[in-house]
Amino acid sequence: MKKIKYYTLLLVLLTGFVSTSCSDMTEPETKEFDHVGGFNTLNNAKSEKYYADLRAYKQSAVNYGRPVAFGWYSNWSPAGTYRRGYLTSMPDSMDIVSMWSGAPSRFNITPEQKADKEFVQKVKGTKLLEVTLLSYLGKGRTPESVYQEVEKQAKTEGWYNDEARLSEAKKKARWKFWGFNGEFNSENHKQALAKFAKALCDSLEANDWDGYDIDWEIGSGVFDMDGTLSSNEHLIFLVKEMNKYIGPKSDPENKGHKLICIDGHFRSLTEPLDGYVDYWIDQAYGRITNFDNYNIDAKKIITTENFESSFASGGQLLRQAASMPSNGYKGGVGAYRFDNDYDNTPNYKWMRQAIQINQKVFNEWKAKQSK
Template sequence: MKGFKYISLLLLLMTGFIVCGCSDTADIENKPYDHIGGYNTMNNAESEKYYAELRAYKQQAVNYGRPVAFGWYSNWSPAGTYRRGYLTSMPDSMDIVSMWSGAPNRFTITPEQKADKEFVQKVKGTKLLEVTLLSYIGKGRTPDSVYTKVEKQAEEEGWATDKARVEEAKKQARWKFWGFDGVIGSDNHKEALARFAKALCDSLVANDWDGYDIDWEIGSGVFDMDGTLSTNEQLVYLVKEMNKYIGPKSDPEHKGHRLICIDGHFWALTEALDGYVDYWIDQSYGRITNFDNFGIDPKSIITTDNFEASFKTGGVLLRQAASMPSTGYKGGVGAYRFDNDYDNTPNYKWMRQAIQINQKVFKERMGQTTQPQNP
C-alpha cells in the first residue's frame, strides 16, 4: 500500500482481476484517493473510473462469485474532521457491513449520516445491513405510539410505578397492534409473524438498506422474549415469510435482491433454512471455523473474529482469512466491531490484510489467473 492517500485496489485485493471493459485496469494501482478524507474526493474522470471498477469488483461477489469482506460496524458518527466514525473511512473493498450501531429510518437519519451512507452504497457499492437481536413479534417495527398510549393510561390511573404491570400492558398492546391473540403456535400466531415479516422487509425498502442481519442468540442473555419469537421453529417461519420480499427465494432469476443473513446460534437452522439465507455468519471468535461441520455449502458461511477484544493484535482474523473448507471455498471473513481497527496504524490494519488474504487463498483454491466467474 502507498499510505493513506493512495489506495491500490490491485494491492488491497492481491487478485489483479477487476471487472471492466477497459484494457488498462492495472493502472488503478497508482490512482490517488484520499481515503481518510471522506466522500469529498477527486471528482473527475479518473476517480469515476476508479469507483466504476470498484463497483464492478463488488458485483463479482453476487451469487457467491467470490468470498466477501464483512464486518459489524459499531460507532457510526459521521461528523467533524475526525474520520473514525465515517463509513467512508472503511477500506474500499468492504463488501457487506452490518450496522450494529443502528440503522436509522428516513425520518431520524441525520444529513451527515445520509451523505455518508449514500456514498458508500451508491459510489463504492458496499451493502449495508440492518441488524437486530430478534426476540419477539414487532421488535423494531412497533410504533412508539403503541407504548406511549399505555404509559399515558398508567399515569392517569396511578400505576405507572408498577413496572411489571406497565410491561405486561405494553406487551398486550403490542400483541393487539400486530393482531396476535396470545395463543402460541396457532394459525393466528403465524399470521402475526407473516405481518411482522412484511413490515421488516417493507421498512428495509423504504429506508434503502441492503438487507437484514438476524442476530439469533436465544438463551444467551436475551431478556425481552415474550414467546412469540423465541424458538427455532418460529424463526424458520418468519424467514420463509421474509423470502417473499427479500432474500434468495425472492430472486429466482438472480436479478439482485436484498440480503438475509443470520448470525449467532444458527446450527439448528441451516437445514430448515437452506436456500432461504444468503449468508450464515459464524461468531467463531478466537477460533478457526470448521466449515465442513455445518452440512451446507461453505460458500454461504462467513467466519468472524471479535474486534471488541482483539483489534489491537488482530486476534485470529488473518488465520480465519486464510482458512478454507476441504472442498470449494468459504463465504468470507469479517469481524465484530471491526471499526475499532481504525485506531491501528495504518487504519484498518488487520482488516486490510484479511481482505488481501481472503482473496489470495480464493484465487489459489480456484487455480485462477483471471477474474472469477459467478457459479
C-alpha cells in the same frame, strides 16, 4: 493483458489506491484519494473509473462468485474532520456491513449520515444491512405511539411506577397491534409473524437498506423474549415469510435482491432454511471455523473475529482469512465491531490484510480448478 488488468484491479481494490490508465496497468499508482471529513473530493475521470471498477468488483461477489469481506459496524457518527465514525473511511473493498450502531429510518437519519450512507452504497457498492437481536414479535417495527398510549393510561390511573404491570401492559398492547391474541403456536400466531415479516421487509425498502442480519442468540441470556419469537420454529416461519419479499427465494432468476443473513446460534437452522438465507455468519471469535461441520455449502458461511476485544492484536482474523473448507471455498471473513480497527496504524490494519488474504486463497483455489 487481461490477467494483468485483473491482478492490478484486485491490488487497487484491496489497498484503496487509484489505478492508472489502461496503458499503464502494470504500474499502479500509490496515491491515495484525498478525504475531507470522510468524503472523497476528487471528481475526475480517474476517480470515476476507479469507482466503476470498484462496483464491478463488488458485483463479482453476487451469487457467491467470490468470498466477501464482512463486518459489524458499531460507532457510526459521521461528523467533522475526524474520520473514525465515517463509513466512507472503511476499506473500499468491504462488501457487506451490518449496522450494529443502528439503521435509522429516513425520518430520523441525520444529513451527515445520509450522505455517508449513500456514498458508500451508491458509489462504492457496499451493502449495508440492518441487524437486530431478534427475540420477539414486533421488535424494531412497533410504533412508539403504541407504548405511549399505555404510558399515558398508566400515569392517568396511577400505576406508572409499577414496572411489572407497565411492562405487561406494553406487551399486550404490542401483541394487539400485530394482531396476536396470545394463543401461541396457533394459526393466529403465524398470521401475526407474517405481518411482522412484511413490515421488516417493507421498512428495508422504504429506508434503502440492503438487507437484514438476524442475530439469533436465543438461550444465551436475551432478556426481552416474550414467547412470540423464542424458538427455531418461529424463526423458520418468519424467515420463510420474509423470502416472499427479500432473500434468495424472492429472486428465482438471480436478478438481485436484498439479503437475509443469520448469525449466532444457527447450526440447527441451516437445513430447514437452506435456500432461504444468503449468508450464515459464524461468530468464531478466537477460533478457526470448521466449515465441514456445518450441513451447508461452505461458500454461504462467513467466519468472524471479535474486534471488541482483539482489535489491537488482530486475534485470529488473518488465520480465519486464510482458512478454507476441504471442498470449495468459504463465504468470506469479517469481524464484530471491526471499526475499532481504525485505531490501529495504519487504520484498518488487520481488516485490509484479511481482505487481501481472503481473496488470495480463493484465487489460488480457483487456479487449481482450471488445471
